[in-house]
Amino acid sequence: MEQEEDRYRAPALDKGLDILELLAGIDGGLTQAEIAKHLGRSPNEFYRMLDRLVRRGYVTRIDGDRYSLTLKLFGLAQSHAPVRRLVSFATPFMRDLAEKTLQANQLSVFDRGSVVVVAQQEAPSYWGISIRVGSNISLYDTGSGHVLLAFRPQEERLMMINEYSRSTEHPTVEKEFFDRLDQISERGYEMMPSLQTAGVYNLSAPILSPDGRAIAALTVPFITLVNTPQAPDITGTLELLTRTARQLSELTGTDGKSAE
Structure with a gap:
């Protein structure tokens, strides 16, 4: 033998x-x-x-x-079938979130140097911000990118930035950026004006693996709905978003706490 x-x-x-x-x-x-x-x-x-x-x-x-x-092996392990499984069990939660908030939402992952939208749920009403599935979005100036970085140890953050930067022009990453990531990790979510679309706020929360690392970001591009009294305000929407993210994190075997 x-x-x-x-x-x-x-x-x-x-x-x-x-x-x-x-x-x-x-x-x-x-x-x-x-x-x-x-x-x-x-x-x-x-x-x-x-x-x-x-x-x-x-x-x-x-x-x-x-x-x-680098994180390339991690990215390979997370691609294809695992992503399909993630989307499969996240879809009903995303649909429920859209119904309760009257807002669209999307799921993004960091995959081999790119931030990729892997699932999208339309708003149930006429108005909502949609991002096409398969779109690559910024790691530096989106709520999804911030959350994917924030809930990782510093060494992994630097690896992700390095991999992302190989194919993307990017500004110098200042200490203040990492301070912001630490603040996001402490409070459990990101809330920021969209740097791509006026009047939109990015509300993002992590879906965490059992070891506390973000495996995905769930994001609501919040817009204020006029003459829609049943629509939650931005605070109520944020509460529903973070609750949904915690529920999805529990399905991965964690309680939704951030990484050390």
């Missing part, structure tokens, strides 16, 4: 997987020499492999000479 397994070995693939598995368990990354020491090999054996992993986006260089995992 052992000879049969050796017959189909792929040494280069094994070496790459060894690196990924090692870095997955290390905080702060490792140098090339440290990787070689952990794996019992010569440092020169890993130069080309590390270069390819960096070029393919699975590994990034930090502090000049240290290597750390």
Whole structure:
């Protein structure tokens, strides 16, 4: 049996997987020499492999000479079937939220360097702000982007920003931006004027995994409805939104608390 397994070995693939598995368990990354020491090999054996992993986006260089995992593997794990399952169980909650608020809402995820709208629920009345499913939206100046960043540890925030920035022009990220993310994490939601559409407020809340990380953002682009007394105001809409997000978080096995 052992000879049969050796017959189909792929040494280069094994070496790459060894690196990924090692870095997955290390905080702060490792140098090339440290990787070689952990794996019992010569440092020169890993130069080309590390270069390819960096070029393919699975590994990034930090502090000049240290290597750390990016979020690409996480993104691959979250794509396709898991996203379809998320949309499937979120849809009835989103429909109920739209009926109670008389506002549209959408679900967004961070997927391989992009913030993507994966589900959209129309407002039940004539008026509402819709965003097409499949649209890529900003990580920096939308409620959804802020929430997806806020409910992650700082190291993961930086990875997400780095991956997003590879294909997008972006302003310099100042300390004040991270301070805002911390405030969002503390209060449990984002509430901000839309920077894309006048008169709209982005209300966003996270759907959290059991470890407290945001796996999705549920957002209501709130507009004030005139001559519609049954419509909740912005405070009532925010309460309904955060309640719905907590219910969806409970389905993932968490109680809706933010990540440490």
